Amino acid sequence: MSLIVAEGVSRSFTLPRRTLFERRRTTVALHPTDLAIAEGESLGIIGESGSGKSTLVRLLLGLDLPSSGRVVVDGRDVDATAPARSLHWLRRQTGLVFQDPYASLDPRMRVGRIVSEPLRALDIPGDHDARVREVLAQVGLDPAMAERHPHEFSGGQRQRIALARAIAHRPRILVGDEPLSALDVTVRAQILELLADLRREEGLTLLLVSHDIGVVQHLAGTVAVMKEGRIVERGTTDAVLQHPREEYTRALLAAVPVIDIHRGRRPDNPGAAAL
Numbered sequence: 001m002s003l004i005v006a007e008g009v010s011r012s013f014t015l016p017r018r019t020l021f022e023r024r025r026t027t028v029a030l031h032p033t034d035l036a037i038a039e040g041e042s043l044g045i046i047g048e049s050g051s052g053k054s055t056l057v058r059l060l061l062g063l064d065l066p067s068s069g070r071v072v073v074d075g076r077d078v079d080a081t082a083p084a085r086s087l088h089w090l091r092r093q094t095g096l097v098f099q100d101p102y103a104s105l106d107p108r109m110r111v112g113r114i115v116s117e118p119l120r121a122l123d124i125p126g127d128h129d130a131r132v133r134e135v136l137a138q139v140g141l142d143p144a145m146a147e148r149h150p151h152e153f154s155g156g157q158r159q160r161i162a163l164a165r166a167i168a169h170r171p172r173i174l175v176g177d178e179p180l181s182a183l184d185v186t187v188r189a190q191i192l193e194l195l196a197d198l199r200r201e202e203g204l205t206l207l208l209v210s211h212d213i214g215v216v217q218h219l220a221g222t223v224a225v226m227k228e229g230r231i232v233e234r235g236t237t238d239a240v241l242q243h244p245r246e247e248y249t250r251a252l253l254a255a256v257p258v259i260d261i262h263r264g265r266r267p268d269n270p271g272a273a274a275l
Contacts, residue, residue, distance in 0.1 A: 003039040003173065003205055004060055008032040008069035011055050029055040031229045032069060039172070042199060042206035044220030044237065046213065046252065052229040053209045057175060060207070062090050074172075092122050095166030099178040101158035105150040111136075111161055112146030118169040135164045138201075139194060156187035160194065167198060174204045180215055192218055213253065217241060225249045 011030040030052045037043050045053045058064040060071055062078040071078040073090055080087075095118070098104040105114055115135060116128045133143035139160040150158055159179065166174060176195070180188045196219055199206050210216050216223060216237065223240045225233040225248065233246045244250045 001039060002036040003041075003074055004035075004037040004207075005072040006033060006035040006056075006060060006069065007072070008034060009056070009059050009066045009071060010068045011059060011064065012067045028229055030059070033231055035060075035224070035231065037205060037207065039205055040203060042208070042219055042221045044208045044210060044216035044223045045226060046210065046216055046223060047226035048252070049211075050228075051226040053226050054177060055229075056226070057177065057207065057209055061094055061096075061175065062087055088122055091118070092124075092169060093171055094173045094175060095169070095171040097159070097162050097166050097174070097176045097179040100182050101155060101162045102150060104162055105158060107150050109149070110146065111148055111150070111153075114150070114161060115146070115164045115168050117165060122169055124169050131168060132164075135168050136161075138167075138198070139164045154187075155183055156190060159183060159187075159191050163191075163194065163198065167202065167204075170202070172203075172205055173207065174199065174202075175207045175209075177209045178211065179208075180210070180212065188215075195219060213241065225252070 009030065010028070010032045012026045012028050015025040015027055017024065033056065035056070045056065047053050055064070059066050059080075060073075060078075062071070062073075062080045065080040073093060076089065078087070078090060112129070112132050115132045118124070119126075119128045119131060132146055136143045136146060141157065141160055141164070145153075150161065153161065159182075162179075179195070180191055183191060192215060195206075198204065199219070206219060208216060208220055220237050222235065223233075223237050224231050225240065225244075225246065227248050233240060233244065233249050240249065241253060244253060
């Protein structure tokens with residue numbers, strides 16, 4: 001059963017006039033797109049910058065209004081024009097992890113308050129302090145760290161805090177928008193394993209936007225390749241990365257040859273470490 005469905009979803013933007021009498025111009029960020037994501041699926045979305053990846057994810061999450069088409073999550077239409085409170089049902093279903101862990105955390109707030117933000121904002125019942133301690137331990141942090149501020153942590157620890165906040169309200173869908181690209185190699189490997197463990201333990205549906213083919217290969221069971229606002233190829237991760245059908249996909253994968261460190265061998269079709 002599909003948990004997330006997009007039917008003919010598109011997004012266009014009006015460009016500013018360059019002269020007083022110039023006609024209004026538009027640019028298409030996303031052409032009409034159909035997409036279905038099953039519950040428990042892990043989908044990686046890859047493509048060059050400007051390919052429409054983030055636009056598509058924003059529409060799926062009700063963070064932007066489509067120019068056409070509709071999005072359905074768990075059988076309910078997502079109305080991005082509705083008041084924020086009326087979309088609490090959707091926010092309860094989703095947790096987000098962003099690229100820069102420091103920019104996404106309020107430096108004036110203590111970690112405990114940061115992690116409990118979705119619990120308060122979404123009116124989640126229960127002992128919030130106990131849930132904060134539980135989820136900090138789940139992501140590998142000492143619960144006593146709840147009294148500290150973000151600047152007292154390393155980049156990897158801050159991303160663990162961001163992960164704790166994303167899963168504090170027990171969402172069904174975890175969305176990562178380049179969640180590892182701001183971290184160094186050693187820390188990336190640790191957070192990568194943590195994400196994989198959390199997905200298994202919580203039974204999460206994972207939607208991952210990444211330039212890093214290695215990250216997608218490790219976390220995603222299926223892959224969608226985007227080019228110029230369209231999904232040009234989709235399939236299982238092994239099928240798409242090992243035997244791509246589209247020339248564009250082959251060009252992406254050939255950009256930077258890497259060794260597959262997770263399987264201890266060189267892939268049959270060398271991938272790209274970063275697009």
